[in-house]
Amino acid sequence: MNKLNKDWLACPITKEELHEENGKLSSSKYSFNDKNGYWNFIPDSLDELNSPLWKVWNKLQDNGVSSYKNSPTNNLGVGPRKDFMQFAEFCNFDGLILDVGVGPQKAPTHIEYNEKPNITFVGLDPLPGEQPRAFSFVQGLGEYLPFKDNLFDQVLFVTSLDHFIDPVVALNEAKRVVKKEGSICIWLGEKDKNAPKPSVSPDWYKALQIPEGAEDPFHYRRFSVNDFRIFLSETNLRIVEEKVLIVDEWRKNCFFRLKK
Numbered sequence: 092m093n094k095l096n097k098d099w100l101a102c103p104i105t106k107e108e109l110h111e112e113n114g115k116l117s118s119s120k121y122s123f124n125d126k127n128g129y130w131n132f133i134p135d136s137l138d139e140l141n142s143p144l145w146k147v148w149n150k151l152q153d154n155g156v157s158s159y160k161n162s163p164t165n166n167l168g169v170g171p172r173k174d175f176m177q178f179a180e181f182c183n184f185d186g187l188i189l190d191v192g193v194g195p196q197k198a199p200t201h202i203e204y205n206e207k208p209n210i211t212f213v214g215l216d217p218l219p220g221e222q223p224r225a226f227s228f229v230q231g232l233g234e235y236l237p238f239k240d241n242l243f244d245q246v247l248f249v250t251s252l253d254h255f256i257d258p259v260v261a262l263n264e265a266k267r268v269v270k271k272e273g274s275i276c277i278w279l280g281e282k283d284k285n286a287p288k289p290s291v292s293p294d295w296y297k298a299l300q301i302p303e304g305a306e307d308p309f310h311y312r313r314f315s316v317n318d319f320r321i322f323l324s325e326t327n328l329r330i331v332e333e334k335v336l337i338v339d340e341w342r343k344n345c346f347f348r349l350k351k
């Protein structure tokens with residue numbers, strides 16, 4: 092496990108820098124898990140996180156956890172998955188890298204297979220997942236990043252952006268924490284709405300409920316690449332490179348590199 096550098100931290104709500112005083116952070120709102128050595132920066136005290144919309148997100152997250160437990164290789168970067176290797180190649184990792192929605196695994200494929208001296212990965216996820224992680228881990232939300240402005244060389248969203256209630260908020264946070272010359276790399280999986288459903292579903296999947304207002308058991312809203320381009324217009328981020336890899340007749344993997 093890599094140690095998190097406390098000089099990188101900022102309050103996820105006010106963005107004030109957080110300092111360490113006598114082994115404690117200057118804000119006492121956030122807790123440190125001593126056993127596994129990570130901070131929890133989820134700002135539970137915010138009214139918004141108790142709103143009906145976030146209750147929907149919580150139910151979607153519970154469904155996600157069930158899919159990660161019951162079918163990890165279909166839903167997460169586990170082992171030497173070719174598509175994750177392709178995304179890593181597209182990113183061309185270098186420097187200090189934040190992975191937003193890093194997943195619950197000890198290390199997702201693109202981190203596990205890219206341990207190099209010029210790269211430091213920091214991963215953030217609301218799920219503590221398997222501890223301790225093989226990289227610097229922070230528990231938190233992409234909408235409330237606990238980091239200083241202009242800190243990271245790259246920020247990644249690896250099949251995580253469509254799990255946000257409002258991707259624009261998360262993209263604007265990524266824009267804040269990435270350096271001026273840095274980039275944001277995004278993997279969006281696009282699935283045709285008419286894609287045939289599997290003829291047989293496992294029992295764990297049949298037991299999932301779609302929370303009211305959500306589009307499916309895991310996503311508040313599934314969005315297309317065109318929807319993504321519309322979100323981007325609300326962030327002033329620009330696409331500097333993109334690559335589309337066809338998975339099958341119904342699915343494609345779309346990789347984007349964005350700059351401020």
Ligand SMILES: C[S@@+](CC[C@H](N)C(=O)[O-])C[C@H]1O[C@@H](n2cnc3c(N)ncnc32)[C@H](O)[C@@H]1O
Pocket residue numbers: 152155166167168169191192193194195199215216217218231232233234248249250251254255256
């Ligand atoms: C499909 S998984 C992908 C995990 C990992 N990136 C991978 O590719 O293996 C989606 C991840 O997004 C995370 N996520 C969902 N909502 C989030 C939020 N608001 N902020 C940060 N991460 C979030 C989930 O907890 C989950 O780990």
